[in-house]
Amino acid sequence: MLARHHHPIVAIATAPGRGAVGIVRVSGKDIRPIIDAICGRALAPRQATYLPFRDAQGQVIDQGLAIHFPAPHSYTGEDVLELQAHGGPVVLQILLARCLEAAAAINPATGQAWLAQLRVAQPGEFTERAFLNDKIDLAQAEAIADLIDASTETAARSAARSMSGEFSLAVNTLLEQLIHLRMLVEATLDFPEEDIDFLQKADAQGQLLRLQQTLASVMQRATQGAILREGIKVVIAGQPNAGKSSLLNALAGAELAIVTPIAGTTRDKVTQLIQIGGVPLHVVDTAGLREALDEVEKIGVERAWAEIQSADAVLFLHDLTQQDAINYIADDARISAALALKLPQKTPTIDVWNKSDMATPAALAKAGKGIAISAKTGAGLQALREQLLQVVGWQSAPEGVFMARERHVHALQNVDAQLLRASAQLRSSAPALDLLAEDLRQAQIHLSEITGQFTPDDLLGEIFSRFCIGK
Incomplete structure (x- = not known):
């Protein structure tokens, strides 16, 4: 101290x-x-x-x-x-x-x-x-800050569960199982004459499998909790006049962005926090992607690409009424190729076909696998909301989620990797028990980082410095 x-x-x-x-x-x-x-x-x-x-x-x-x-x-x-x-x-x-x-x-x-x-x-x-x-462990301390910062009711309830110790209890249950397995392996190292038979009689492989199954459940809930805490950054991209600003307004339920028939009306990003099923979404409307006509629009397009590259999901908006226009098709293809080149592979892109209220049945039929919507009437918006949650990995019912952070998810992923190595050792014909013991020891260290049993002082300083004064 x-x-x-x-x-x-x-x-x-x-x-x-x-x-x-x-x-x-x-x-x-x-x-x-x-x-x-x-x-x-x-x-x-x-x-x-x-x-x-x-x-x-x-x-x-x-x-x-x-x-x-x-x-x-x-x-x-x-x-x-x-x-x-x-x-x-x-x-x-x-x-x-x-x-x-x-x-x-x-x-x-x-x-x-x-x-x-x-x-x-x-x-x-x-x-x-x-x-x-x-008085509290580190996960509970972080949950206090998360409760204060919660942007949706679902996030607040999940933070309250973590604050009351639900996440910590899940982590400590994993720790107990892991420590018991470590004891078996260490005992085998201390008494080598028992060798692998001792581990087989104690069902070490079965214990490890059950531990991995429990870990998978905790990881799934923690991943959902991280989504609740961090929110999802969704960027609306596409050509000018595709209806990006109208879509932002429709999703937000308010007139946030200026909408006119003039191409290039949006020159800079407009961001709005909304929620879908209790999950916070940071929706970003961007300038239309085209060859800029002036310096101001050029800066807007550059900022649009910067936002796109940092997105958790991209809504690539198309204009159904322009579907047969040769120049429009060519420009859409150019944007699509640029997205494939600039976006990280893990970032999902959803093709959204706007202006379904003005499109012919033939045009709607050509929309392909994308989602047809009308930002004007609201048609198709619910399907779009559901698709958004699906592509970013939201799965759990709100009552099953506890608040978690990216560092928690990363620690659990490290535990999973160590247990996979331990499992490979146990399944081999001649297990290296000293390596098996080290894998389990490292898994315990990563797991204990979550609740603060093994946490460096510099990490503690970073965590608590983000709290408000007086808390």
Whole structure:
């Protein structure tokens, strides 16, 4: 534990701006002298007490609720004081300064000199202390930030499940199975005369298979949780006047982008966050892909390609009413070839044929495997939404998903790779048991990274620095 983790900390724990209530939070070892200085009395544990908050001269700063959470029964595992005052920014800043002043004024002769080190907390430091004091594990800590940042109800509910420990329980179940299997292999190494017969009698292969099956289930749920957290970036691309802006407006249910019959109306990207079945989608409307007629449009086209290359999915929009136009067909083919060249192989492209309300039956029949829609009437939009979720890998019902991050998915993938190597060793005619043991050990390390049992300090700093101050 770093030296700064022993310092008492204080911060405003509510969002900036005015509100009905604002909270100043203090956490540290035995903060009763600060409580006495500000509240003028001791506080009953975990009971809200209405009283005046006083400055160094005894003048009232504000009146509100004070709650003392003695260690270890607090959010951070340390002594915690919460001062709930009126939510004006000036009042909260005065209370914050008063806490620092009260700590600095404590007489070192009282044996509580550490309180003079009270400082303003860094982003996420309260939650970091909860993790360091074993109140929560790292996956739960991350879920707290994810709950705050959730952009859909489904994402919020999934984050709440992870925060309550559902994801951690799944990981710990895997760890228990893995550790038991490691014990068998290590015992075989310690007593080589038992050799492989010992592992066969203990059904090591069966245990490993069941472990892999459980891992597959956890990976599937974590992958879905990562989609919920990160959202899906969907870029609408195509020639000018194909109806890209109209499609964005139709998906968003609002007039966000300017729509005119003039080709090249959209010069820069327009982004909107929407949700489909609780899954957040960042939909990006881009400039029409063609040879630019002026410098401004050229920049817009370059930005369009940049957005396309970073997309999770691309909607390649075609105009059904132009399907038989020779020049239009040639330009569509040029764009299609460029997409194939510039897009990562894993990025799906959905062919969308717009203006079905204006197209002839013959034109609709030629649309091929794409989805025919009308951005104007809404026809086909539901099929498009369902196809989008399918191509990006969304499968699970919302109630079965817990919130996860890309680092969690990556760790689980590393575990899977190690277990595949271990399985190959077990199935070989002459297993190298020392290599098998190392594969299982590495799998355990990767798995433990999720909950923070084996996590480097620099990763912890990166994770908690993304929290808001006071949390």
